[in-house]
Amino acid sequence: MALLELEDVRAGYGATSVLHGVSLSVPEGQIVSLLGANGAGKTTTLRSITGGVHWTGDIRFGGRSLRRMHTEDVVRLGIAHVPEGRGILTELTVDENLKLGSHLRRDGAAVRKDYDRVFEYFPVLRERRRLSASTLSGGEQQMLALARAFLMKPRLMLLDEPSLGLAPLIVRAIFEIIRTINGADKVAILLVEQNARLALDVSSEAYVLEVGRVAVKGSSSELQGNEAVRRSYLGY
Amino acid sequence: MIQRIRTTPPRYWLVLVVVLFFIGLPTVIDSFQSGEWAQALVLAIAIMGLNILVGYSGQISLGHGAFMAIGAYTSAILAHRYKMDYLATIPIAGLLTGILGFLFGVPALRLSALYLALATFALAVVTPSLIKRPAELTGGVQGIVLLPPVPPTFASDTFSALTGTALTSDQWTYYVTLAWTLVLFWLAWNLVRHRAGRAMRAIRDGEVAAAASGVNIAGYKTLAFGISALYAGIAGSLFGLAVGFVSPDTFPVALSIQLLVGAVVGGLASIPGPIIGAIFAYFLPIESNQWVPTQTWIPGSIASTIEKAGPAVTYGAVLILTMIFAPNGVVGLVLTGYSRLRGRLRGVPDRESGQMPPDPHTV
Amino acid sequence: MQEFLQLVVSGIATGGIFASLALALVLIYNAMGLVNFAQGEMAMFATFVAFTLIAHGMNYWLAFVITLVVAFAGGIAIERVVIRPIERAPILTLVIVTLGLATLINGLAGSIFGYVPRAFPSPFSVQTVNILGALASFQDLGVIAVSAVVLLAIYLLLQHTTVGLTMRAAAHHAEASRLLGVRVSWMLALGWGLASAVGSVSGIMVAPIILLEPNMMQTIIIYAFAAAVLGGIESPLGAVVGGVIVGVTVNLAGVYLPFVGGDLQLAVALAIIVAVLVLKPNGLFGRPTVRRV
Numbered sequence: 001m002a003l004l005e006l007e008d009v010r011a012g013y014g015a016t017s018v019l020h021g022v023s024l025s026v027p028e029g030q031i032v033s034l035l036g037a038n039g040a041g042k043t044t045t046l047r048s049i050t051g052g053v054h055w056t057g058d059i060r061f062g063g064r065s066l067r068r069m070h071t072e073d074v075v076r077l078g079i080a081h082v083p084e085g086r087g088i089l090t091e092l093t094v095d096e097n098l099k100l101g102s103h104l105r106r107d108g109a110a111v112r113k114d115y116d117r118v119f120e121y122f123p124v125l126r127e128r129r130r131l132s133a134s135t136l137s138g139g140e141q142q143m144l145a146l147a148r149a150f151l152m153k154p155r156l157m158l159l160d161e162p163s164l165g166l167a168p169l170i171v172r173a174i175f176e177i178i179r180t181i182n183g184a185d186k187v188a189i190l191l192v193e194q195n196a197r198l199a200l201d202v203s204s205e206a207y208v209l210e211v212g213r214v215a216v217k218g219s220s221s222e223l224q225g226n227e228a229v230r231r232s233y234l235g236y
Numbered sequence: 237m238i239q240r241i242r243t244t245p246p247r248y249w250l251v252l253v254v255v256l257f258f259i260g261l262p263t264v265i266d267s268f269q270s271g272e273w274a275q276a277l278v279l280a281i282a283i284m285g286l287n288i289l290v291g292y293s294g295q296i297s298l299g300h301g302a303f304m305a306i307g308a309y310t311s312a313i314l315a316h317r318y319k320m321d322y323l324a325t326i327p328i329a330g331l332l333t334g335i336l337g338f339l340f341g342v343p344a345l346r347l348s349a350l351y352l353a354l355a356t357f358a359l360a361v362v363t364p365s366l367i368k369r370p371a372e373l374t375g376g377v378q379g380i381v382l383l384p385p386v387p388p389t390f391a392s393d394t395f396s397a398l399t400g401t402a403l404t405s406d407q408w409t410y411y412v413t414l415a416w417t418l419v420l421f422w423l424a425w426n427l428v429r430h431r432a433g434r435a436m437r438a439i440r441d442g443e444v445a446a447a448a449s450g451v452n453i454a455g456y457k458t459l460a461f462g463i464s465a466l467y468a469g470i471a472g473s474l475f476g477l478a479v480g481f482v483s484p485d486t487f488p489v490a491l492s493i494q495l496l497v498g499a500v501v502g503g504l505a506s507i508p509g510p511i512i513g514a515i516f517a518y519f520l521p522i523e524s525n526q527w528v529p530t531q532t533w534i535p536g537s538i539a540s541t542i543e544k545a546g547p548a549v550t551y552g553a554v555l556i557l558t559m560i561f562a563p564n565g566v567v568g569l570v571l572t573g574y575s576r577l578r579g580r581l582r583g584v585p586d587r588e589s590g591q592m593p594p595d596p597h598t599v
Numbered sequence: 600m601q602e603f604l605q606l607v608v609s610g611i612a613t614g615g616i617f618a619s620l621a622l623a624l625v626l627i628y629n630a631m632g633l634v635n636f637a638q639g640e641m642a643m644f645a646t647f648v649a650f651t652l653i654a655h656g657m658n659y660w661l662a663f664v665i666t667l668v669v670a671f672a673g674g675i676a677i678e679r680v681v682i683r684p685i686e687r688a689p690i691l692t693l694v695i696v697t698l699g700l701a702t703l704i705n706g707l708a709g710s711i712f713g714y715v716p717r718a719f720p721s722p723f724s725v726q727t728v729n730i731l732g733a734l735a736s737f738q739d740l741g742v743i744a745v746s747a748v749v750l751l752a753i754y755l756l757l758q759h760t761t762v763g764l765t766m767r768a769a770a771h772h773a774e775a776s777r778l779l780g781v782r783v784s785w786m787l788a789l790g791w792g793l794a795s796a797v798g799s800v801s802g803i804m805v806a807p808i809i810l811l812e813p814n815m816m817q818t819i820i821i822y823a824f825a826a827a828v829l830g831g832i833e834s835p836l837g838a839v840v841g842g843v844i845v846g847v848t849v850n851l852a853g854v855y856l857p858f859v860g861g862d863l864q865l866a867v868a869l870a871i872i873v874a875v876l877v878l879k880p881n882g883l884f885g886r887p888t889v890r891r892v
Contacts, residue, residue, distance in 0.1 A: 050778060052774075070777075071777040071778060072777045072780050072781060072782050072783065075777070075778060075779065075780040076780045080778075081778050083775075083778060087772075087774075087775035087778055087779075088775070089768055089771065089772045089775055089776070090772075091767070091771040091772065092764075092767065092768065092771075096764055096768075099761070099764060100764065100765070100768055100776070100779045100781070101779065103761050103764070103765065103779075103780075103781075104780050148779070152779070152780070290691070294691075296691055296694060298694075298698070343873075343876075343877055346876070346877070346880065347876055347880070348880075349690050349691065349694075350632075350633070350634050350690060350694070351828070351876055351880065353634070353636075353694050354634055354824055354828065354872070355872055355873065355876060357636065357821075357824075358821050358824060358825075358868065358869045358872050359869065361817060361818065361821050361865065361869075362821070362865050362866050362868075362869045365862050365863055365865055365866060366863075366866060368862065369862075369863065489817070490702075493698055493702060496695065496698065497699075500695055547706070548702050548703065548705055548706025548707075548709065549702075549703055549706035549707055549710065550706075551699070551702050551703075551706070552699045552700060552701070552702035552703025552704070552705075552706060553699070553703055554699075555695060555696070555698065555699030555702065555703075556681055556696050556699040556700060556703065559685060559688075559692050559695050559696045559699065560681075560684045560685055560696075563688070563692055
């Protein structure tokens with residue numbers, strides 16, 4: 001049984017249907033990429049999981065169906081979702097944002113250790129702790145979002161386009177940390193990315209969405225090796 | 237919430253029935269009750285004015301009682317101090333109040349909906365104190381007493397000829413009020429049907445889009461304020477006529493809330509709404525005091541609480557329940573029920589909204 | 600000069616009363632973009648609860664605390680029952696519902712407690728003490744102290760506790776907060792509870808001065824509106840500063856502006872509201888809002 005399972009999920013906004021039966025699964029501790037062009041339904045898939053959009057079908061986390069659950073309750077089961085736009089609370093300081101990541105945890109000592117690691121990965125966050133989160137650059141905000149998600153100590157992370165709008169150097173750093181988090185803490189990650197090459201490098205499996213359906217799926221190395229797939233679906 | 241109420245073309249025959257009902261009413265009720273109905277019609281006019289502002293142009297006012305006060309006092313002062321014929325003062329009062337409303341509408345443009353509500357609410361609370369001040373003009377705390385109007389001979393002769401009884405002062409007041417009500421409602425109906433009404437509705441439903449379409453936002457919003465104030469002014473003036481005196485305490489903030497209650501419960505953005513709302517707003521307090529204690533099925537403790545609390549508890553509860561369950565008021569309920577019934581009779585499945593109804597050609 | 604200082608001190612005291620009610624308004628405004636027109640009536644009802652407890656022999660401060668707890672619970676209850684069904688409704692609907700609430704609570708208070716004005720006890724004596732040559736009453740100083748304590752407590756709660764943090768997060772960033780596991784809907788209820796409790800302090804402090812009766816808060820709420828608008832409707836600090844300024848200004852105007860007198864002090868509040876809305880709509884500490892098209 002995989003950690004996360006989507007079974008024939010259909011979802012949309014009002015009258016418009018975006019997902020037309022998506023099935024995928026994320027095994028425990030693995031990174032899975034969700035690829036595809038703009039509008040294919042990648043973001044909608046993530047939003048369905050955390051209850052931000054109305055869906056039918058079934059979504060199961062740790063065997064438990066997420067049907068009809070409120071967002072905050074889904075999150076409390078152990079899913080951290082870094083949305084498009086990062087969801088930084090700009091009215092609050094960097095520190096307060098981080099605090100909101102860890103506020104549900106009861107294991108005080110482990111929280112402190114995790115804070116240390118966060119500042120190790122992202123020293124700039126320690127420098128800017130007391131400042132308003134709105135003063136951070138795009139890359140720094142992405143780091144904050146990732147740090148905050150890490151502090152939630154989730155079993156599964158949903159990352160929506162972490163590379164979007166960021167300079168290549170920063171993207172590289174972020175993906176290194178994604179790899180580390182997955183490796184050291186065994187956090188499963190469902191990674192939505194437009195940059196297919198990056199995503200396939202770091203993930204073990206991948207799904208390619210096209211117009212709300214899974215067009216291709218397989219292990220990342222398979223997809224990387226398949227030139228036809230790369231050319232028609234992944235753009236390189 | 238202020239959805240365009242799904243309306244059908246006006247049922248002219250229904251309008252005729254209602255008008256005839258009101259014309260004939262004084263012949264079947266006693267004189268005192270005619271006076272009461274006159275006051276209800278006064279409220280209907282004021283509520284119609286408020287409706288134009290809130291329901292059609294989307295601006296909140298919690299202070300229309302203040303405009304009524306201005307109209308009432310204008311008429312009272314002109315009649316009492318300057319010995320003007322009271323009926324002649326009515327349009328003057330309306331016009332003056334309308335101009336003041338228009339001027340008020342100018343700074344109101346800069347206020348968000350919430351701030352406008354706040355400012356007009358504050359105005360309503362302060363109005364009684366502001367009236368008391370220039371005591372020589374307004375009569376201060378005691379107000380101004382007006383002589384009951386004497387029906388002119390043509391009216392009393394006609395009435396006696398038709399009904400065999402003499403026309404009382406109260407009944408005459410009723411007919412004067414009814415005449416104004418019919419005129420003003422007819423004007424309102426025309427207003428909303430034509431360009432001004434469409435412009436206002438466009439503003440209400442989306443100011444930015446309306447501006448982008450070339451609608452003169454400032455012009456129509458202040459116009460709406462002016463017109464609604466004019467209605468309230470005439471209503472205030474007629475109120476003085478019906479009640480026989482004006483004083484600062486006859487225009488408390490509760491009046492402004494009563495008007496809003498009537499507008500909302502009747503149904504915003506509709507023509508029949510204000511009448512229904514006025515009947516509700518006027519007769520509810522009276523009935524809750526008299527009718528409730530006689531109902532044996534209401535448990536004693538609840539009945540006595542309602543009786544002692546007066547209308548406030550019922551008003552408040554009705555207002556809350558209306559906004560939660562029937563935000564389009566009585567008219568909205570009737571129309572939704574009517575269209576559902578029609579659909580069922582024709583065998584058409586219920587169409588759940590998600591789609592705005594097409595803009596009706598008439599209201 | 601003496602009289603001036605005395606007026607200023609008592610103005611600060613009434614300012615504290617206005618500030619508490621204004622802070623309640625700000626809390627709910629921050630939580631849901633709504634001015635709660637029923638805040639004054641809720642405070643009045645809580646004050647009646649306090650009165651009933653004290654009349655039955657309870658110690659003043661114990662009654663004070665219990666009343667705050669009851670007000671807190673009442674605020675949560677109102678939010679859950681009345682506001683929750685219409686949480687996402689347009690602003691006009693919400694305003695009308697709060698007006699309905701105000702009417703309802705006022706009527707309820709009238710029917711349960713009656714309309715006869717009652718004397719409400721004050722824990723502070725009316726003796727005066729000499730400060731810098733001016734006489735300030737213990738009553739005024741006491742009110743200032745209580746208001747300050749309450750306002751400080753709210754500040755600490757909001758800025759330095761996790762609960763306060765989640766409340767602020769929910770108020771400003773509802774969707775993003777949900778993704779962090781914050782129960783946004785309950786934060787709204789908490790906001791109402793807190794606002795109700797803070798507002799009730801205002802009622803308890805003002806009752807000894809103006810006599811307790813169902814309509815007693817109807818003018819106070821106008822002063823609180825003025826304070827909140829002046830300070831900036833989203834700023835808790837603004838509510839405090841605005842409250843003090845309104846309190847002092849109204850006091851001074853009542854004495855030094857002959858045409859104002861006692862009964863037109865309320866008009867001064869209206870004038871303040873109008874002036875702020877015309878000149879600087881965001882108030883002293885508010886930020887200009889960007890209108891999303």
